[in-house]
Amino acid sequence: MGASKVEIHTETHILISEIAKVLSHPAxxxxxxxxxxxxxxxCGDIVDEIGLSQPTISQHLQVIRNxxxxxxxxxxxxxxxxxxxxxxxxxxxVLNQFFNHTSAQCC
Amino acid sequence: MGASKVEIHTETHILISEIAKVLSHPAxxxxxxxxxxxxxxxCGDIVDEIGLSQPTISQHLQVIRNxxxxxxxxxxxxxxxxxxxxxxxxxxxVLNQFFNHTSAQCC
DNA sequence: TCTTATTATCGTAATATTGCAATATTAATT
DNA sequence: AATTAATATTGCAATATTACGATAATAAGA
Numbered sequence: 102m103g104a105s106k107v108e109i110h111t112e113t114h115i116l117i118s119e120i121a122k123v124l125s126h127p128a129x130x131x132x133x134x135x136x137x138x139x140x141x142x143x144c145g146d147i148v149d150e151i152g153l154s155q156p157t158i159s160q161h162l163q164v165i166r167n168x169x170x171x172x173x174x175x176x177x178x179x180x181x182x183x184x185x186x187x188x189x190x191x192x193x194x195v196l197n198q199f200f201n202h203t204s205a206q207c208c
Numbered sequence: 209m210g211a212s213k214v215e216i217h218t219e220t221h222i223l224i225s226e227i228a229k230v231l232s233h234p235a236x237x238x239x240x241x242x243x244x245x246x247x248x249x250x251c252g253d254i255v256d257e258i259g260l261s262q263p264t265i266s267q268h269l270q271v272i273r274n275x276x277x278x279x280x281x282x283x284x285x286x287x288x289x290x291x292x293x294x295x296x297x298x299x300x301x302v303l304n305q306f307f308n309h310t311s312a313q314c315c
Numbered sequence: 316t317c318t319t320a321t322t323a324t325c326g327t328a329a330t331a332t333t334g335c336a337a338t339a340t341t342a343a344t345t
Numbered sequence: 346a347a348t349t350a351a352t353a354t355t356g357c358a359a360t361a362t363t364a365c366g367a368t369a370a371t372a373a374g375a
Binding site for chain 4: 263270
C-alpha cells in the first residue's frame with residue numbers, strides 16, 4: 102500500500118518517526134549541518150555545496166521547514182535560511198528520551 | 209526518480225540517515241520499544257501488540273535486523289527477539305554527536 | 316518598469332516503502 | 346513421519362519519495 106496505518110499508532114511513536122524522517126535522507130542531514138555552520142546565516146549556495154539540483158534542494162528544504170527547523174531571514178538581497186536551534190534541540194531531546202527509556206527497560 | 213544519489217554524500221551523513229530511517233516509521237519505533245520492554249525477551253505477540261499483519265511486522269523486523277539492532281534467541285519453543293542494546297546505544301551516540309556538533313556551530 | 320537573480324512550484328519519471336493474502340519454511344511436539 | 350505453531354518469503358497493489366527540467370513567483374537593482 103505504501104500508506105502508513107497512522108491511526109493505530111501512539112502520538113509519541115508518530116512524533117519520533119516524524120523527527121527521524123527529517124534525518125532519514127543524507128541530503129537533509131547535510132543541509133541541516135550546512136545551514137548551521139554558515140556564519141551570519143549566509144545561504145543560497147546549498148545547491149553548490151550538496152550537489153543536487155535547485156528544485157531538489159528546495160524540496161528537501163520544504164521537508165525541513167515543515168518540521169519547524171527552518172527560520173527564514175532577509176539579510177540584504179538573498180533569502181537566508183537559519184536553523185531553529187531551539188526546535189532542533191527539542192528533536193534531540195525527544196529522541197534521547199526514546200533511546201534512554203527503551204534501553205533502560207531492556208533485558 | 210526515487211533513488212537517492214548516494215555517491216555525492218559523505219559516509220557520516222549516510223550513516224546518520226540510515227539510523228534515522230529505522231526510526232522513521234511508528235511501527236518500528238513501537239516494535240523496538242516493545243521488544244525492549246518484554247521481560248525474558250518473550251516475543252511473538254508483537255503482531256497483536258502493534259495491530260499490523262504478521263508479514264508486515266516481519267518486514268519491519270527485517271529492517272530492524274538489517275540495522276543490527278536485533279538479537280535472536282531460542283528460549284524453549286519460540287524464536288525470541290531481543291534488542292541489541294549496545295548497538296542501540298551506538299545509534300543514540302551517533303545521532304547525539306550530529307545534534308551537538310550541528311547546534312554548537314549555529315549562529 | 317524592465318531586467319536579473321533567487322527561490323518555489325509544477326509535471327513527470329523512476330524507485331522505494333508500506334501493507335497484506337497466500338504460501339513456504341522452520342522447529343518443536345506428537 | 347505427520348502435525349502444529351511460529352516466522353519468513355513471495356507477489357502484488359497502492360502510495361510515497363526522490364530527482365530534475367521547465368516554468369512561475371518574488372524581490373532587488375538598473
